[in-house]
Amino acid sequence: MNPIETLKLKADLLVEGVRAGGEALEGLGTIHKEQNHGLFGWDFEDHVGTKLPDDFVLPGGTIVQFRKNSRSPFKVRRCTNGLDLYRLEERLCEVNWLPRPEFYDKKTLGGNPMVRIGQIGGEDCLFFCYQNHCSYFAKKQQCLFCNLASTSDTYDSVLRKKEVREIGEVASAALEEGVARHVLLTGGCFNRQREIDLVRDIMASISAQTGLEGIPGTILPSPAVGLDDVLAYNEAGIRAIGFSMEIWDEALYAAICPGKAGAVSHDDFLQGIRMAVEVFGEGNVYGVFVMGLEPRKTFLEGVREITFLGANVVPFVWSPNPGSLLEGHRAPTAEWYVETVLEAAEIVYAADIPPGTENHCYRCDGNSLLHDALRLRGIE
Ligand code: SF4
CATH class of the missing domain: 3.20.20.70 (Aldolase class I)
Known part of the structure; x- marks a missing residue:
């Protein structure tokens, strides 16, 4: 994925939001950094009781905010080696949650x-x-x-x-x-x-x-x-x-x-x-x-x-x-x-x-x- 494609993908993710399946969310709040709503909420839906990532990393080091939207075509899934981002059934790239301080x-x-x-x-x-x-x-x-x-x-x-x-x-x-x-x-x-x-x-x-x-x-x-x-x-x-x-x-x-x-x-x-x-x-x-x-x-x-x-x-x-x-x-x-x-x-x-x-x-x-x-x- 080249840098302009990454920029376009980040824009898509911010406008459409993203979903993440149950297995993909393992380790949130223990190994991986979770949302703590320090000021505003940026998700499209509230998610009381469910830990979600604050942000995540796209290829090339681009940080993108995680904005929950159950209707988004984008979904993060756990795979054998880590996490992959999909648009519907098309695999787009590897992504990573951030480490929890x-x-x-x-x-x-x-x-x-x-x-x-x-x-x-x-x-x-x-x-x-x-x-x-x-x-x-x-x-x-x-x-x-x-x-x-x-x-x-x-x-x-x-x-x-x-x-x-x-x-x-x-x-x-x-x-x-x-x-x-x-x-x-x-x-x-x-x-x-x-x-x-x-x-x-x-x-x-x-x-x-x-x-x-x-x-x-x-x-x-x-x-x-x-x-x-x-x-x-x-x-x-x-x-x-x-x-x-x-x-x-x-x-x-x-x-x-x-x-x-x-x-x-x-x-x-x-x-x-x-x-x-x-x-x-x-x-x-x-x-x-x-x-x-x-x-x-x-x-x-x-x-x-x-x-x-x-x-x-x-x-x-x-x-x-x-x-x-x-x-x-x-x-x-x-x-x-x-x-x-x-x-x-x-x-x-x-x-x-x-x-x-x-x-x-x-x-x-x-x-x-x-x-x-x-x-x-x-x-x-
Ligand atoms: S964005 Fe507007 S309403 Fe919200 S905290 Fe700032 S000044 Fe107040």
Whole structure:
């Protein structure tokens, strides 16, 4: 399977979802890394009581998120030598689940299972959601694609609020084990100053318990609109920052993200990104989008503008997941995603933005296609 075929297959798997038979799931939660729903649920169906893989590896090292869909034509089956991926009855390729980190079985000094605090995304990204709560749900103004609240209620698999000290403990355990190369931190939207103070404390805890001076990783905070906010995150010690703009087209942004659009305008985001590039440096800032909810034309305009500012782009492939207001809808075709992301990759390549080294590489993000498209151009 050549790299462009792998990219197309990954797009198919993200759009159509995948199934896995009983034997193929043996070892999930013991030998192989299972889903723990650190923030959102990306499957097309809930699966309480059944352990499923978080993500898996295609030939060539491509990581793809596992999105359960009982109606998908794709199925992972156990074979004599391991696991094979099929489209209906046609064998496509070998696949592999990822190894389960040892720290998933450990507890913090406070007695909490570490896996309920931090989880590994892909092969090497340690993820912390420091608050599984978003104030927009109570106001019925949540983003239409978001299932943060229902994921928490359905699975209750992670602590909704994590102690700062325990986040540091988990980071130390994961780094010592060698399963984390960088960290990714985020939380739902809440009070700006409280969030800045919390992130500062978390960084201090990680530094104290790992001995690291700068934290290799990315913070995706509630939108930072002022220079003071950007400086505060930078001074906290994290090396990169991202802004979840979600949708480039302004009218669609207001319609799809009513709460967030009421608090932070399209221009506020751009101002934040501009300032962050000055403070964090080119390539260390990300504009984060949900890809598949707006026309190709406006999405690519966004990619062009963001890279013009010196930032990188992270476009997640939309999942019409349970509990979100768009549950049961359909994403664009895999062909649409492939064609659009190849154009986006050309824009990023031409802009010559340094690739972000702190997160969002092809080994972390099983739900983005852009890294895979950039790998075709030799950028990793
Ligand atoms: S801001 Fe939107 S995407 Fe983020 S947690 Fe709140 S509702 Fe979900």
